[in-house]
Amino acid sequence: MAQPSYRTIVRYYWMQMRKHRGYFAMVFVMYAIGVVFAGLITPLLYRHIIDVLAASPDPLQAWPTLVRLLIYVGATMIIYNAAYRLGDFAIVRFESKTMKDLMDFAFTGLTRHSYRFFTNSFAGSLVTKVKRFVRSFEDAFDAISFVFWMTVVRISGVIIVLFITAPFLAILFLGWTVLYILFAWYLTKKKIPLDLAESTADSRVTGRLADVITNVLNLKMFSSRTREISDFVDITEDERKARHRAWTFGNKINIIQAVFFALLEFSSMAIALYMWRNGLISAGTVVLILIYLIAMFESLWDIGKAMGRVSQKFADASELVEILETPIDIQDIADPETINTGSGEIIFDHVSFRYGKKTNRVFADFSLHISAGQRIGLVGSSGAGKSTITKLLLRFADVEKGKILIDGQNIAGVRQDDLRSKIAYVPQDPILFHRTLYENIAYGKPNASKEEILEAAKKAHAHEFISKFPQGYETLVGERGIKLSGGERQRVAIARAMLKNAPILILDEATSSLDSVSEKYIQEALHELMKNRTTIVIAHRLSTIQGLDRIVVLEHGKIVEDGTHTELMKEKGVYANFWQHQTASFIK
Structure with missing residues (x-):
């Protein structure tokens, strides 16, 4: 059977996620509010504070304006902290409820399979696949809500602000961001087969471990511990090689991303300083650009790593989804009859x-x-x-x-x-x-x-x-x-x-x-x-x-x-x- 697509995996997750739409929406709304106030509005206030300090030779004259700006900063802190905490509350409720539903759904779907299916499968491997399916949702949703969503909101806001204050930098940021995300996605797709191979190798190790533990009496009776250790070492070596290939490719992705970031950081700061020298932007705007640059680099770096993490988690989840997608070989007909209460002929x-x-x-x-x-x-x-x-x-x-x-x-x-x-x-x-x-x-x-x-x-x-x-x-x-x-x-x-x-x-x-x-x-x-x-x-x-x-x-x-x-x-x-x-x- 073909490997399940990301769309198929998301469809299985969404079947349970949609039961808790209220908490789902609350997560994204609260985190968006938090990012806007913490990552966009607060730096703008800092820019104003720096501009006031730079433009006012008399501290006493600037003090009322600074106090007002400080009050605004305090208000934004209260708002974004409240929004983040409400988002945390919502995500805890949402993930715990959805994970419970996913576990029940996986158990129900797995037990629908015929007796023959279970005789051809390792019990330990099946247990691992069910647990991975549920845990992968938690890790993937954390990455989507904490990294992808917050980054999308932050970058969108940064580009809007820069279009107002420094349009050329906004165009540079936008073009570079699109190019980076496309390139990161391309590399992530290249890494998917390596992640799948790692998950498969891990399942083999789990299955062999469960098989040996279940048959420990045979291991003792036939004095086969040395032989089993040798076989297990071979299987774990295959797992090590698969993991090494996946992780090494991930490190290569990190190197490429680091080069991208260095080029953008240097060119952006050079342009900002050039614009300041020519009086096109204020010192506060230079600081604002610096704050935005640091925040964007951290967010985009996290996105690159999160793509790899989500790819790995979807690879883990795909093993159970493949089982759920496998046709049930023994099925009840659509409209079954009521069984007779006879005597057993x-x-x-x-x-x-x-x-x-x-x-x-x-x-x-x-x-x-x-x-x-x-x-x-x-x-x-x-x-x-x-x-x-x-x-x-x-x-x-x-x-x-x-x-x-x-x-x-x-x-x-x-x-x-x-x-x-x-x-x-x-x-x-x-x-x-x-x-x-x-x-x-x-x-x-x-x-x-x-x-x-x-x-x-x-x-x-x-x-x-x-x-x-x-x-x-x-x-x-x-x-x-x-x-x-x-x-x-x-x-x-x-x-x-x-x-x-x-x-x-x-x-x-x-x-x-x-x-x-x-x-x-x-x-x-x-x-x-x-x-x-x-x-x-x-x-x-x-x-x-x-x-x-x-x-x-x-x-x-x-x-x-x-x-x-x-x-x-x-x-x-x-x-x-x-x-x-x-x-x-x-x-x-």
Whole structure:
């Protein structure tokens, strides 16, 4: 996908900025008033003071005029300080509110993407991109309001005043300013690819760092710290090179700008002194020009640096904007149907599916009918299509051809959230939120009562180990539930599924991490949970599914056997062969 343009980035920012137009306008109005009084009117008063001092040999005669001018100076100080402080108040309110809205907007937009998108992305890198998107707004808006806007107001005022007092200098200033800004913008555009490369390299470092920290157990178990350090050093070296190129180019821009400023400063002062020598301007006007020159040079120098800073911040923001601009691969239709409240009949009707255009089909004209309330097990070698069936049923991916029906209704025609509300899913390796045990169980039914949560935990045999923690249900489980054992995490996930009480249940070998004693109790709880529910069990250990109503054996995306455990054992086919290998391995 093409890199988002500045216009696109600004459009995303403006969507949230416009909600706070009042504060937005107040920022620019107050800062404009402050600049006019501090940067334009006050120097004019100083010019008058100097002219009075130069023209009046008698201090007593000049004193009343000087007092009046001093009062004016005091009044302007009060006005511009009040304006600046009101502007500061407005920008704090505006930026804090807008940044909150941008964070909410980014979170909403990011979570709209499909499960497949997140499996192909580094979690740490995504977090960094969201934070950068929000922080970049703050930095860019600060540059626009404090540098660009104030400079525009100051330069406009200076040129107007100079057109009145020294027209030739005004024309020189105006021409030079336009030339400088155009040249600075040209150099900034040249720097944009370098800023993008730096941001990309930084994201790679963040992603690798998060990946290693997440997999620190593997790092320790495989004694791979030295190897990971070596790889990390290579990645940070790429980041250093990208940053060095961007910063070096920025220094070259500064050198060119310094030459521009030196030439203008020298020529402007020479012209001003020449005009004073010939009696065209007063000494006060020379001082006024000097004050304006210093202010303009500082402002224009800041503009050059601010252009580079805004370019860098927009490069940072572009990474998330690119994600927000990426089409959502799994979308709800414009006018979705209301989902049926049936009993859970599932039909895969001549389904074809592949994970990518250049990959082989997982299913080609695949059909499967699961009656309401039926408990089936899916068996097959790795890659046979077991997990793909559950992903398609949950709409983590969409079919190429055919359709999937639940209670006679095409799942592509209902909202994804409505569809998934009818399905409880217990994965083989549950991942929990870094929240309390109570919150993790309640995730299956946010409005559940405490009694319902405790009952679900007891049925899943999670209450026993939870009660042993000093904080009980208020115990934080750590990132991804790392403080719990695999079996404990699985029991929490089972409790969550029990609480959800959905008509369709998917179990991805939900007892694989349990000890034999716990497994006995959990199997009893799961059998109770399966009653009157359509249940799909992905089986890795065949002993866990032999009591199900039906077992479907898959090979290369096709159903090769279908029946009960007893029936399939009598056929002495693929299933019987799997069973024989597992029991033989167990006996050995």
